[in-house]
Amino acid sequence: MSDEMLVLRDDAGGVATLTLNRPEKRNALNVDMFVALDAHLAALEREIDNVGAVVLRAKGPVFSAGADLGKQQRAPARNFQAKTIERLAQLPQPVIAAVHGPCFTGGLELVLGADIIFAAESARFADTHAKWGLVPGWGMSQRLPRRVGTYKAREMMFTAREIGGRMAERVGLANICVPDDAFDAELAALLNDITALSWHSHRGNKRLLTETQDLPLAQGLAHESYRSPGIAPDFAQRVGSTFGQR
Structure with a gap:
């Protein structure tokens, strides 16, 4: 699969939707995917007149299993993945991460760069760095406690336990959680509310x-x-x- 197909872009009604497109690998985040995502974000920074909101979502039943721990690739620059997530966070437009299914570790670090996390009830969030003997390098230790509070963040990081969409909403990780069968309709309604405003x-x-x-x-x-x-x-x-x- 070519790099440009690893993250798809679709525009409609003033909304640019970026879709992680590696479902056969559970949307595991490799360097090529970050390169594709970074290119899309660089373009969106300049498109403030025709893009009023950005959605990040994923193809397939899994939002993202996290960083691809298999074949190691050399990033084009030091801390490239962290800088790409920061670029997402700094986009001029509101960014909505629309999460269904598992969203683990690197995937969670990615969506923590969004302004709003919109979750399906099927969403499952976890930080599993400690399971693999890793320490965060893409922002988990800074963004997660700012979302859920320092001690809830410690619990998530120290246990690697999963929390579902409803619990994520309850603790402030997700802004909104909806039933899976209403996911697309409720997301569209949210985006309509956002793009109708200034x-x-x-x-x-x-x-x-x-x-x-x-x-x-x-x-x-x-x-x-x-x-x-x-x-x-x-x-x-x-x-x-x-x-x-x-």
Whole structure:
């Protein structure tokens, strides 16, 4: 399979969907897949006018079994996989990881780069680094505790236990969990809600949240005041349309 087919891209309604496409290997993440993903992300960074949201999902019954621990490949640069996940996290657009089935270790590190984790009830999350004698290198030790709290993260990392979609929602790992038979319809509804709102606002909100997440409140408030991108170009049109409906 060619590199460009390892991650598929489909665009519709202002949403770019990136699909991990290695189902015969349980979407195990190898270097070639990261190269393909990084190329798509580089393109999406420049497409803020025609892409208002990005979805990351997977083909087949498994979202991702994690890093491919079989055939070792040389990455094109040091820490390339971690930098690709950071690139995903830093996309200007909202990023939604749509997870069904197992999502383990490297796969979990990948979806932790998303703004919203949208899970099916069949989703199963686990950090199995310790099972293989590994230590995280793609962001697990930093992003997981920011999602679920430091002690829940320690539990997950120290036990390698799986948690299902509903439990993931309960502990804050997943934002939303829905039945599998409603997965696509509920995902479409979520995306419609997001893309119907101002893309300018989404980009501004995401940048402010990202830039201030580790700042004390006073510094964060000052940053918001001075770094806000201001009102959207279509502000007047949106206000007029709203009042016109009354």
